[in-house]
Amino acid sequence: MKALRLLSIALGLAAACVLHAADAGKPGPRTEVIFIHPENFTDVKDGEFATDKGRDAILARIRDYLVERTASLLPEGDRLTVTFTDIDLAGDFEPWRGPQWGDVRIIKDIYPPAFKFSYAVTDPSGRVVKQGSEDIRDLNFQMRVTIDTTDTLRYEKDILDDWARSTLRDLKKA
Numbered sequence: 001m002k003a004l005r006l007l008s009i010a011l012g013l014a015a016a017c018v019l020h021a022a023d024a025g026k027p028g029p030r031t032e033v034i035f036i037h038p039e040n041f042t043d044v045k046d047g048e049f050a051t052d053k054g055r056d057a058i059l060a061r062i063r064d065y066l067v068e069r070t071a072s073l074l075p076e077g078d079r080l081t082v083t084f085t086d087i088d089l090a091g092d093f094e095p096w097r098g099p100q101w102g103d104v105r106i107i108k109d110i111y112p113p114a115f116k117f118s119y120a121v122t123d124p125s126g127r128v129v130k131q132g133s134e135d136i137r138d139l140n141f142q143m144r145v146t147i148d149t150t151d152t153l154r155y156e157k158d159i160l161d162d163w164a165r166s167t168l169r170d171l172k173k174a
Contacts, residue, residue: 031070033063034083042088042114047103048095058089058153065157066164073168077124080168086116090141090155105152112139113156115163121171130171136163 038044038059039052046054070080090113091105114137121130138144138159146154 029067029071030074030078031067031080031082033066034081035059035063035087036083036085038084038087041084041086043092044087044089045093048093059087061153062087062156062160065153066160069157069161070164070168073164073171074121075123075171078129078171079122080119081122082117082119084115084117086114087156088112088114088137089153107142107155109139109142112137112141113159114138115156115159119167121168130167132167134163 035041038055041055044050044055044058046058066082074080089105090111091107092111093104094106097104097106114135116133116135118133119131120128123129136159138155141155141159144155144158146158148154151157
């Protein structure tokens with residue numbers, strides 16, 4: 001019985017080492033997303049009584065989206081760093097509607113999404129190819145035609161997608 005237990009532990013460790021070695025050979029993402037003091041962002045809340053866990057989950061979704069979306073827009077070897085200093089999600093919570101509405105984000109045109117961030121694209125040698133800062137607020141966000149109407153961050157993702165396509169499209173030509 002002990003021999004079987006030791007064998008299963010050894011096989012488990014061997015499998016973990018193989019998986020770790022396979023991951024070590026993969027290059028990391030070419031886009032790095034940084035959030036400077038997200039606790040001070042205008043509105044990245046998961047409810048009227050926001051939680052750090054909820055905020056972090058929302059920011060992780062934004063980070064993952066940017067990493068995935070910009071991968072095909074960057075020339076091979078280039079890296080993008082995006083540093084957010086403020087985010088204001090579309091909509092807001094309206095506590096006067098009653099306690100049952102505390103976790104419902106109301107989307108109205110008076111609550112447009114906004115982003116403040118800086119970015120830098122570097123080539124494989126580390127030379128800055130393109131950089132800038134953005135202060136984006138889309139007052140017509142509800143006029144956007146989004147494919148996934150069930151995604152709670154659809155307006156934010158669409159705005160970031162527009163920015164990425166317009167900002168990074170000329171890099172492959174250079």
